[in-house]
Amino acid sequence: MTKPPKSIFESPLSENQLRKDAKQLQQHLLGTEDQTHAKSSDKPLKLAHIYVEPSHHKQAKINASIREMTLRDYIGWLITQDKPEV
DSSP: OOOOOOOTTOOSSOHHHHHHHHHHHHHHHHTOHHHHTOOTTSOOOOOOOOOOOHHHHHHHHHHHHHTTOOHHHHHHHHHHHHSOOO
């Protein structure tokens, strides 16, 4: 018999270390690591999660690709279009 495969979720690291490493990786990949180390008077930028139905997500991806934008840029564009002009 063969050995059962090891789970990718098993790790010798503690939960806190995994969270810390995951947060650093997320900040690095999203390019937000410079803003988190801002001056104490400036609040660091925080990313927001938007939860939508799968059909809306799919439509947003289609609309973003039609405009040759990333989904992130397209959502940002939609938000700025929604703001009333003063």
